[in-house]
Amino acid sequence: MLDIPTTAEPALAERTSGEQLHAASHLRRLEAESIHILRETAAEFRKPVMLYSIGKDSSVLLHLAMKAFHPGKPPFPLLHVDTTWKFREMISFRDRRARELGIDLIVHTNNDGLRQGIDPFTHGSARYTDVMKTQALRQALDLHGFDAAIGGARRDEEKSRAKERVFSHRSAAHRWDPKNQRPELWSLYNTMLAPGESMRVFPLSNWTELDVWDYILLEDIPIVPLYLAAPRPVVERDGALIMVDDERMPLLAGEEPHMRSVRFRTLGCYPLSGATVSTAATLPEIVREMMASRTSERQGRMIDRDSPASMERKKAEGYF
Amino acid sequence: MSYHEAPTIAASDAPRLDQDDRPTLRFVTCGSVDDGKSTLVGRLLYDSKTLLDDQLDALASESKTAGTTGGDLDFALLVDGLQAEREQGITIDVAYRFFATKLRRFIVADTPGHAQYTRNMATGASNAELAVVLVDARKGVITQTRRHSHILSLLGIRHVVLAVNKMDLIGFDGDRFAAITAEYLTMAGQLGISQVQCIPVVAPDGDNIVAPSARMPWYTGPTVTAHLESVDVSGDVSQRPFRLPVQWVNRPNAAFRGFCGRIASGTIATGETIAVQPSGRQTRIARILTPAGERDRAAAGESVTLTLADEIDVSRGDVLTAGAAPQVSDQLAAHLVWFDDEAMVAGRRYMLKCGTASTGAVITTLKHRIAIDTMAQKSAATLDANQIGYAHLSLDRALVFETYRDNRDMGSFILIDPISHRTAAAGMIDVSLRRATNIHWQRLAVDKFVRARLKQQRPCVLWFTGLSGAGKSTIADLVDRRLAELGRHAALLDGDNLRHGINRDLGFSNADRAENIRRAAEVAALFVNAGMIALVALISPYRSEREQARQRVETGEFIEIHVATPLAECERRDPKGLYRKARAGELPAFTGIDDPYERPQAPEITIDTSELSTDAACERIINYLRDNHYL
Numbered sequence: 001m002l003d004i005p006t007t008a009e010p011a012l013a014e015r016t017s018g019e020q021l022h023a024a025s026h027l028r029r030l031e032a033e034s035i036h037i038l039r040e041t042a043a044e045f046r047k048p049v050m051l052y053s054i055g056k057d058s059s060v061l062l063h064l065a066m067k068a069f070h071p072g073k074p075p076f077p078l079l080h081v082d083t084t085w086k087f088r089e090m091i092s093f094r095d096r097r098a099r100e101l102g103i104d105l106i107v108h109t110n111n112d113g114l115r116q117g118i119d120p121f122t123h124g125s126a127r128y129t130d131v132m133k134t135q136a137l138r139q140a141l142d143l144h145g146f147d148a149a150i151g152g153a154r155r156d157e158e159k160s161r162a163k164e165r166v167f168s169h170r171s172a173a174h175r176w177d178p179k180n181q182r183p184e185l186w187s188l189y190n191t192m193l194a195p196g197e198s199m200r201v202f203p204l205s206n207w208t209e210l211d212v213w214d215y216i217l218l219e220d221i222p223i224v225p226l227y228l229a230a231p232r233p234v235v236e237r238d239g240a241l242i243m244v245d246d247e248r249m250p251l252l253a254g255e256e257p258h259m260r261s262v263r264f265r266t267l268g269c270y271p272l273s274g275a276t277v278s279t280a281a282t283l284p285e286i287v288r289e290m291m292a293s294r295t296s297e298r299q300g301r302m303i304d305r306d307s308p309a310s311m312e313r314k315k316a317e318g319y320f
Numbered sequence: 321m322s323y324h325e326a327p328t329i330a331a332s333d334a335p336r337l338d339q340d341d342r343p344t345l346r347f348v349t350c351g352s353v354d355d356g357k358s359t360l361v362g363r364l365l366y367d368s369k370t371l372l373d374d375q376l377d378a379l380a381s382e383s384k385t386a387g388t389t390g391g392d393l394d395f396a397l398l399v400d401g402l403q404a405e406r407e408q409g410i411t412i413d414v415a416y417r418f419f420a421t422k423l424r425r426f427i428v429a430d431t432p433g434h435a436q437y438t439r440n441m442a443t444g445a446s447n448a449e450l451a452v453v454l455v456d457a458r459k460g461v462i463t464q465t466r467r468h469s470h471i472l473s474l475l476g477i478r479h480v481v482l483a484v485n486k487m488d489l490i491g492f493d494g495d496r497f498a499a500i501t502a503e504y505l506t507m508a509g510q511l512g513i514s515q516v517q518c519i520p521v522v523a524p525d526g527d528n529i530v531a532p533s534a535r536m537p538w539y540t541g542p543t544v545t546a547h548l549e550s551v552d553v554s555g556d557v558s559q560r561p562f563r564l565p566v567q568w569v570n571r572p573n574a575a576f577r578g579f580c581g582r583i584a585s586g587t588i589a590t591g592e593t594i595a596v597q598p599s600g601r602q603t604r605i606a607r608i609l610t611p612a613g614e615r616d617r618a619a620a621g622e623s624v625t626l627t628l629a630d631e632i633d634v635s636r637g638d639v640l641t642a643g644a645a646p647q648v649s650d651q652l653a654a655h656l657v658w659f660d661d662e663a664m665v666a667g668r669r670y671m672l673k674c675g676t677a678s679t680g681a682v683i684t685t686l687k688h689r690i691a692i693d694t695m696a697q698k699s700a701a702t703l704d705a706n707q708i709g710y711a712h713l714s715l716d717r718a719l720v721f722e723t724y725r726d727n728r729d730m731g732s733f734i735l736i737d738p739i740s741h742r743t744a745a746a747g748m749i750d751v752s753l754r755r756a757t758n759i760h761w762q763r764l765a766v767d768k769f770v771r772a773r774l775k776q777q778r779p780c781v782l783w784f785t786g787l788s789g790a791g792k793s794t795i796a797d798l799v800d801r802r803l804a805e806l807g808r809h810a811a812l813l814d815g816d817n818l819r820h821g822i823n824r825d826l827g828f829s830n831a832d833r834a835e836n837i838r839r840a841a842e843v844a845a846l847f848v849n850a851g852m853i854a855l856v857a858l859i860s861p862y863r864s865e866r867e868q869a870r871q872r873v874e875t876g877e878f879i880e881i882h883v884a885t886p887l888a889e890c891e892r893r894d895p896k897g898l899y900r901k902a903r904a905g906e907l908p909a910f911t912g913i914d915d916p917y918e919r920p921q922a923p924e925i926t927i928d929t930s931e932l933s934t935d936a937a938c939e940r941i942i943n944y945l946r947d948n949h950y951l
Contacts, residue, residue, distance in 0.1 A: 026344055026425060028622075031611050035623035036582045039568045043636055043676070067611045068580070070625070072572030155416045159401025162415045165443075178402050179412055183439040183659050183743045185446035187582075188673055188734045192741035206427060208418050294373045312403055 027215050034061075034203040035068040036187060037166060038150065041201045042068075042075050044191040045148035048201075049141075052078040052105070054090040055267045056223050057152030057204060060212055063221045064203065065150075066101065076150070077104035079140055083132040084109060085120060085269035087245050093224045106144065110136035120271040121250055129272075134319040138174045141198065148191075148199045156208045160312035166205045172196030174318035209265075210290055217283045226264045227286065229278040233257035240274030344425040345548060348445045350472070351454030352464035353433035356485040358411055360454060360523040361430045362395025364545070367530040370419035371398070382406075395524065399430045412437055414444035423549040433464060438706040439659035442471055442746055446732075449553040450479040452544070453504075457490045457520070460500045466507065467692045470708060473511035474655050474748055476728060479553050480508065482518040483544060487527065487536060492520075494538040510695060517547050558620040561643030562586030562594070563722070563730055565675035566636055570625055578609065578625040579634055581676065584729035588626070588642065589617040596632060597639045597720040598648045604629040637677035639720040639730075646722055646730065650715040651753035653687070655724075658703035660737060660744040664711075665702065670744060672715060674733035680716035680775070681735065687711060703745075712753060716775075717807050724748035771851025775809045778950040779848040781841075781873055782941070784857040785866060785920060786883030787912045788898055789890035791929040791937070792857040795883060798938040800855055806942075808951060810853040813840055828909070834865060841869035848873050853950070861917045881941065882923040887912050889930045 041048050050065060052058050065074040080094060098105035113131040120128040141149060155162045165181050167189040182190050191199060204212070216223060234241040235255045242249075244257045249271060251257075262275035263286070280286045311319075349357040365371055371379070375398075383394040399415040400406055411432040419426050429444030431437075445451060451472045455465055472480065482504050490496050501518040508516050519528055520539050527533035530545045542550070563584040570578040588594070588605055595602045608618050609625040618624045626640065639646060658664055664683060672681035689700035689709040703709045724731030735745040771779075782799065784792040793814050803810040815836070819826065823839055826832040837860050847854035860866050870878040890912070891899040902910035909915040920926075925944055927937045945951045 026342070028612070029344070032582055032621055032623040035611060036567070039580055039623070040676075043568045064611075068623070069570060069572075070609065071576055071578075072570050156418045159399070159415070161401075162399070162417060163401050163413050179404055181413055181440075183443045183734075183746065185443055185734060185746045186728065186732045187447075188675075188732065190673070190734060190736050190741070190743045192671065192736055194741060206416070312401070 027211065027218060030207055030211060031064065031067075031215070033187075033206065034064045037189075037201065037203040038065055038068040038074075040189055040191070041148050041150055041199075041203075044189070045199065047144070047146050048076040048148040048150060049079045049106070049144065049146040050074065050076055050150040051137075051152070052080045052094070053152065053268075054080065054086065054094045054224060055152070056212055056216060056227060057154065059221050059223050060207075060215055061150070061152040061204060062097070062101070062103075063219060073101075073103060077106050079106045079108065079144075079146075079149070081133060081136045081140060082107050082109045083128075083136070083269050084114065085132070085248075085271060087224070087226055087243070087267065087270045087273075089226055090224050090267060093222075097222065106140070108136060108140035108143070110139060119248075120269060125272055128269075129314065129319070130317070132269075134314060134317055138318045141174070146198065147193060148201055150201045150203065152204050153202050154204045154207050154209070154212070158311050160315060164202065164205070164315075166202055167191060168200045168202065169193075170198045170200060170318070174198070176200075176316045176318075178312060178316065210287070213283070213287045213290055217287060224267060226267055228283075229261050229263040229281045229285075231259045232262050232275070234260050234262055234275055241277070243270055243273070243275055245270040342420065342423060342425050344427060345450060345551075345553065346427045346429070346448050347450040347452060347548065348429040348431055348441075348448035348477075349452045349454065350431050350441050350445065350468040351433055352456070352459075352462055353410060355433060355454040355456045356523045357433060357452075357454050358396035358399045358415075358430055359394075360452070360483065360485065360521070360529070360544075361415075361417060361428055362398040363523050363526055363529050364426075364428070365398055365417060365419050366393075366395060367526060367545070368419040368421055370417075389524065392524075410434065413440045416444075421545065421549055426548065435464060435467065435706055438467065438471070438657075439743075441468060442475070442657055442659070445472055445475050445477065446746070448475075448477060450481065450548070450551060451477050452481045452483055454483045454485050454523075455500060455504070457484050457486045457493075457496060457500065461503045461507065463693055465504070466695070467706070467708075469504075469507060469511055469513065470690065470692065470695070471657060473513055474657065474708065476725065476748075478513060479515045479551060480513050480517075481544060481547060482516055483523075484518065484520045485523050487520045487533075488522045488525070492536050494520075494536070497539075507695075515551075517541065517551070519544055519547070557585040557727070558587055560585040560620075560727060561646075562588045562641060563646065563727065564588070564624075564626070564640040565677070565729070566634055566638045566640060567676045569635060576627070577631070578607075578627050579640065580623070580625045581640075582623045582729075583618060583620045584675070585620050585727050586642065587617055587619040592642060594628075594640050594642045595645070596634050597641050597646055598718050599633065599638070601632050603632055637675075639675065639677075641720075646720050647752045648718050648720050649752040650718045651712070652715070652719070652721070652749050653710065653712050653751045653753055654733070654747040654749045656683075656703060656709050656711050656735075657746045658705055658707050658709070658744070659746065660740075660742050661705050662737065662740070662742075662744070663702045663704045664709075664745070669738060671736040671738050672713070672719075672733050672747075673736065674719055674721055674749075675730060677719060679719060680738075682714045683711045684714045685712045710750070713747075721749055721752075723750060723752075775807075775851055776951075777808050777851075777853060778877075779851050780853055780877045780879055780945075780950050781844045781848060781869070782853065782855045782879050782881060783844075783860070783866065783869060784855070784881045784883055785860045785923075786885060787887060787890045787917055788859055788910075789893045789895055790883040790885040791927075791934065792859075792883045794934055795881075795927065795929075795937045795941070796855045796857040798934055799941050802938055802942055803853060806951065808853060809851070810855060811847050812855045813843060813857070815840070815858040818843075830909075837865045837869065841872045844869070845872040848877055853945075859911050859917070861911045861915065863918045863920070866920065879925065879944070880920055880923040881925045881927065882920045883927050883929065883937075884919070885929045 118131045153161055165184045233244045235257050261279050263278045280289045382397050405412050415430045417428050431441040431444040484497055484500055497520045520536055521528045528543045564581045566579050566581050568580040570580055590605050592605050606627040606629045608615050666683050669680050669682050672679055687710045688697035691698050722730040731749040733747045734743050737744045784796050786792050800810050800812045823836050826836050840856050844854035844856050901907045902913040911917050
C-alpha cells in the first residue's frame with residue numbers, strides 16, 4: 001500500500017476524524033448514491049465489467065465497489081485497456097492493487113494497432129487515441145461479451161460529459177446517440193438491452209474533482225505516486241510539460257529533459273499527459289492547491305484539444 | 321507562462337473547515353426556449369468563480385465563433401455542450417453543473433425548453449429540491465411555463481424561483497413584473513406549489529443574480545444566489561416508517577447472507593423487528609454494515625447491507641419494512657407523464673420498474689388528460705409524447721409501494737416499452753385500487769419470446785399421455801393451478817373438454833381419434849407461439865401421433881409426461897365406468913383392453929400415480945420446469 005500522509009496539518013487531520021462526515025454529509029451522500037448504482041449494475045446485467053484506468057477516479061471507483069459488495073468481492077472483473085504507453089509507475093501500481101485486493105484483472109491491448117506500430121508521436125493523438133483506446137475498448141467488450149461497462153467519468157470533467165446519463169445506452173456498434181438519450185428519473189434506471197447492445201455506467205457522475213480528492217483523503221485510498229509532486233525528468237512541448245518516462249520518447253531538436261518538481265492532475269499515456277509544476281507532495285497539499293487552482297484538470301490532457309467537440313465525437317464512437 | 325503552474329498558497333486561501341459540511345442543494349432550471357435558462361446557469365457559474373482560466377479562455381474564443389451575442393461572452397455555451405446544441409443555439413438535453421458559494425454547494429440541472437424535449441426536463445427535475453422557472457418579461461406566463469410548472473408539481477417540487485428575465489427589454493417596468501408575478505402565483509396556488517420567490521433579472525448582465533440590480537431599485541427582495549443559499553427545502557424522510565427496497569443479496573460464502581439496498585425512508589437499529597414484503601414474514605435485524613463500517617443504526621439515504629436473525633426468503637424486489645405496513649396491490653392509480661413518441665395504448669403491456677421491483681403492467685383506463693393551458697381534466701383515449709394524464713394500471717403481480725406524496729422512492733415508477741426498450745413514461749402513484757373486474761387485453765404484433773419474457777417463462781407443451789383413468793387430467797389441473805399461483809400463464813387442453821368444443825364433430829373412429837390429437841397439437845402450438853405453457857391431457861396411445869405433436873413446436877418446447885399408472889390400477893379406479901363398459905363389449909377398440917397403448921420410449925417425465933400422490937407428481941413437474949429454466 002502506498003503510504004500517503006494524511007495528517008500533515010492539524011486542521012486537515014481534524015476534518016477526517018470522528019463523526020464529522022457521517023451519514024448526512026456531502027461525501028457520504030455521494031458515496032451512498034454511487035454504491036446504489038454499482039449494486040443496480042450487478043443486479044441488472046448479465047455480464048458487467050469495471051473499466052480500470054489506474055487514475056484517481058478509478059481508485060475511488062474500485063474502493064466504492066469493494067465497499068458495495070463487502071464482505072464479498074465485486075461480482076465483476078476489472079478491465080484495463082493498455083495502450084503500452086502508460087507511465088511505468090501506473091502499470092506496477094495496477095498489478096499490485098489487483099493482487100492485494102484479489103480481483104480478476106483483464107488487460108487488453110489492440111494488437112492490430114501494435115503491429116501497425118501506432119504511436120502517439122508519429123500518428124498524432126487523435127489517430128492514436130482512436131486505435132489504441134477507443135477501438136481497443138470496443139474489441140475487449142466484444143471479445144468478452146460484456147453487456148455493461150462501469151467507468152469513472154464525472155459530469156464536471158467536460159461539457160459533453162455533463163450531458164450524459166448515469167446509465168448511458170450504447171448501440172450494438174458501441175455508439176452513443178446524445179440527441180436521443182433515455183429519460184432517467186429519480187434513481188430508476190432503464191437497463192433493458194436488445195441483443196448486442198450495451199450500457200456504460202457512471203457511478204461518479206455527480207462527483208467533482210474536489211470531491212474525489214476529499215474522499216481519497218477521508219478514506220486513505222491508495223493512488224499512483226505520480227499524483228504527488230516529486231522531481232521528474234520533463235521537456236516542454238507545445239505548451240505542456242511532458243515527462244520522459246522511457247527511451248521511446250523521441251526528443252526534438254533543442255529539447256533536453258530537465259528535472260523539475262512536478263505532479264499530474266490526470267494520468268493517461270505519458271506522452272499525452274501534461275505535468276503541473278508543484279511542490280505538493282502530500283494529499284492535504286494537493287487538496288489545498290486544488291481549491292486555489294485557476295485551471296481545470298483537462299487542461300493537461302492533450303487529446304481534448306484537437307477540436308471543441310472532440311470529446312463528444314470520441315464518445316459517440318465508443319470512447320469512454 | 322505557457323504551461324500550467326500551481327498557484328502559490330497563501331494562508332487565507334487554505335480551505336476553511338466549515339466549508340466541508342456545506343449542504344448541497346439540487347435544483348433545476350426550466351422554462352421555454354430562449355427564456356435564458358442556459359445563460360442564467362452560465363452566469364451563476366461565472367459569478368461564483370467556478371469557471372477556471374482555461375475554461376474562460378475557451379468561452380471567449382467560442383463566443384466569437386459560435387456565440388449568439390455578437391462576440392460578447394455567451395454564457396449559454398458553458399452548458400450547451402453537445403455539438404447539435406451549439407450548432408442550433410438551443411438546449412436539447414439536460415446538463416448537470418456544479419458550483420459552490422461560501423454557504424452551499426449546488427448541483428444544477430439545466431433543462432431544455434422545447435416541448436419535444438420535455439422528457440429531458442423531467443429527467444433533470446426528478447431529483448431536484450427546487451426549481452428556477454424562467455419567463456421572458458416580454459411574453460409572461462406561456463404554455464411551456466404552465467407545462468413545466470405542472471410537471472414540477474407532479475414531481476413534488478414545492479419550492480420555485482420565478483425568474484422574470486430580460487427586464488431590460490421592457491424598460492425595467494415594475495408594474496409588468498407585478499402582473500406576471502400575480503398570474504404565476506395564481507397558477508402555482510392551483511398546482512399546490514406553496515413556496516414561490518419571484519425575482520426580476522437580466523441574466524446576461526447579472527442583474528439580481530448575485531448582486532442587487534441598481535437598475536431596479538423598486539425590487540427589494542433577495543437576489544437569485546441569496547435565495548438559493550438560504551431557502552429551507554428540508555423534508556425529513558428519516559421520520560417516516562422504515563423502508564428498504566432490496567437491491568442485491570450478498571452471499572459471498574455459506575456463513576454470510578446480507579441484503580443490500582439504499583434506505584428509502586426511516587431509520588433502523590440492530591435488534592429491531594422488520595417485515596419482509598410482500599410475504600409479510602417477520603424477523604429481527606442482526607447486523608448493519610455501512611460504507612463507514614459496522615454500526616448499530618442507519619437512516620434514510622444510506623446504502624447499507626443488513627443481516628437478519630432468521631433464515632427467511634428475501635430477494636431483489638422485496639422491501640424490508642418496519643412500523644406501519646406499506647401498500648401491497650396489483651391495481652393502482654397514478655399520474656403519468658408520457659415520454660415516448662409512440663403514443664400510450666390502453667391494454668398494451670409495458671414493463672414497470674418501481675424501486676428495485678420490475679413487473680409487467682397494463683394501463684387499463686386513462687381517466688383523464690390535462691389540457692395544459694387551462695389545466696382542465698379532459699377525457700381522452702391516449703397520451704402522446706409530452707402529455708400528462710391520470711391512469712389506472714393493472715400489474716402482473718402485487719407491488720409493494722407507497723403513494724408518491726408520502727415517499728418518492730417508493731411511489732415513483734417508469735414504464736418501459738417491451739419492444740423498443742425506450743422509457744415510455746414516468747409515473748407517480750396516487751392511490752392503491754382494488755382489483756378491477758374488467759381488464760381488456762389488446763393483441764400485440766410481437767413474437768413468443770417477447771410474450772414469454774413478459775410472463776417470466778419459456779413457452780412449452782406439457783403433453784400428458786397415459787391410459788384412461790391414469791390421473792392425467794387430475795395432475796394437469798393441479799399443475800395448471802400451481803402455475804397460476806406462481807404468476808405464470810398457462811392453458812389446459814383436456815381431451816374431454818376439447819370434445820365439447822373444437823372437436824365436437826369428431827367421433828371415435830381411428831381417423832377421428834387421430835384428428836382429435838392433431839387438432840389438440842395444433843392448438844397447443846398456437847399457445848406456445850403466444851408465449852404460454854400449454855397443458856394437454858390426452859390418452860394419445862400411438863407413438864407416431866405423439867411424435868407428430870412434438871414436431872409442431874421447436875426443440876425443447878415439448879415435454880412428454882407419461883402418467884404410467886398400471887392398467888390394473890386404472891381399471892380398479894375406473895372413474896368414468898369406461899373399463900366396465902369396455903369389458904362388457906360396449907366400447908370397441910378401447911385403449912388397454914382391445915387396442916394397444918404404445919408406451920413412450922423416452923418421455924421427459926414419468927409418473928406412476930400408484931406410487932406418487934397427485935401433489936408430489938405436481939411438484940416433480942414444477943421442479944422439472946424450474947431446473948430446466950422454463951420458469
